[in-house]
Amino acid sequence: MFFFNKDKKRNTEGSDIKKTDKNRELHVIMYFFVAAFFSVTVFFCAYVGLSAKKTINSSYNMRQANLEKKVIRGMIFSSKGEILAEEAMNKDNIEVRYYPYKEVFAHAVGFSTHGKSGVEYEANISLLTSNAPVNERLEKEMSGIRNYGDNVYTTYDVSLQQAAYDALGVYRGAIIVSEVKTGKILAMVSKPDFDPNTVSENWAGISAETEDSPLVNRALQGLYPPGSTFKIVTLLEYIREKPDTFKDFQYICNGHFDYGDTRINCFHSSVHGRVSLKEAFEKSCNSTFADIGTLLDLKKYRETADTLLFNSDLPLNVPYSRGSFVLSQSSGEEEIIQSAIGQGNTLMTPAHMNFITCAIANKGMLMKPYQIEKIENYRGMVIEQYAPEEYKRLMTEEEAELLKEYMTGVVLNGTGKKLKGLEYEVAGKTGSAEYGTIKGESHSWFTGFSNPEDPDIAVTVIMEGAGSGSDYAVPVAKRVLDSYYRSAGK
Secondary structure: OHHHHHHHHHHHHHHHHHHHHHHHHHHHHHHHHHHHHHHHHHHHHHHHHHHHHHHHHOOOOOHHHHHHHHEEOOOEEOOOOOEEEEEEEOOOOOEEEEOOOHHHHOOOOOOOOOOOOHHHHHOHHHHOOOOOOHHHHHHHHHHOOOEEOOEEEEOOOHHHHHHHHHHHOOOOEEEEEEEOOOOEEEEEEEEOOOOHHHHHHHHHHHHHOOOOOOOOOHHHHOOEOOHHHHHHHHHHHHHHHOOOOHHHOEEEEOOEEEEOOEEEEOHHHOOOEEEEHHHHHHHOOHHHHHHHHHHOOHHHHHHHHHHOOOOOOOOOOOOOOOOEOOOOOOOOHHHHHHHHOOOOOOEEOHHHHHHHHHHHHOOOEEEOOEOEEEEEOOOOOEEEEOOOOEEEEOOOHHHHHHHHHHHHHHHHHOOOHHHOOOOOOEEEEEEEEEOOOOOOOEEEEEEEEEOOOOOOEEEEEEEOOOOOHHHHHHHHHHHHHHHHHHHHOO
């Protein structure tokens, strides 16, 4: 009997151990599924929050068509309340999207047929969403009547936009104007352009045009060699590598620079003679900066370019092109010196250059660029208000102050003299970016900011194939700046 009871006890203990093991397995399985469910929930919420705009704006998403059956697309306004886009009836009594300023805001405001672009793209969900009072929405939905979508107020200044559009004239290119301390985009023009009112009927021709590419917003999507405006980047890298000796830099320019089998010429083969670093920047001496390129640590040079948003995303919610700086330790002699003066394989958009300029003006801090000020329902109640926010520090305050000093010198003593002696002060950098296979053909660049001591706006101009920056882009920038200060009453 004793042995029998002992065996029985042993069997009972074994059974308890098996039950414990099974419970442990069940707990593991339960925790696994709870964790999996939690992960899926987090992913779903993140996807809805971060990808909703991109998903609904897809031309393949049929939800847009369903929303348009229930909601009258909201209006788009300028910063001062001028109508930039609205729903209207045409002569055939058909509802259409109407753009009062036609080509002037073609790329900035965009279009809403055959896909979306510009503000129409970024604010698409808001324009197709009604935040009218709940009882009103329900009553209209039950009656089969469409509700009014929310209205969008942009940061755009109509008079400044018109001035930029007129100043660019018949040239292909782009102009972008930003408010330095806030990041507001005040004007953005691209040419060749189109009339957004006739996109539907002219779509086949517009979309097939490959030479002029009128649908391309050159301010955000046009990739150009930056030419001498890139000397801002080369200068910054040299200052970083030679903090104690850069002020003592001297170079004797005889109009060209030879490195291996490659020769770099100064613009129009100008001979600048003995120049300091500041004088070389003011006169935009290619020979000096090509020589500097050979002195730089290429790994650190690439790192500096990357901190200035090359090879990376820009803080924008609309389609754009990424800037490219590919210089590396394995690069050849020609690529090194070409890159140092903004040629070679270096490419960037006018918007990218404008953002770098804004950071310099704003003590090294780039404010997040934005083009939507607020969203209201059709009764004027604010649904969402956007405010300035810091995006990223691109350089130290000391570095920004040095670049500001050098850019001020460009206007006072160098290639930007046509902006000297005005009612307002300007700091900037000109550029003549060669392209193609025909020697002498160049894009005209200017980027700069007004009132250096207490900066107001940054203006960036690109004019395709126009020539030197000082002869073409600078006068265009002046017309834009004149308009800003005239309308501001400053």
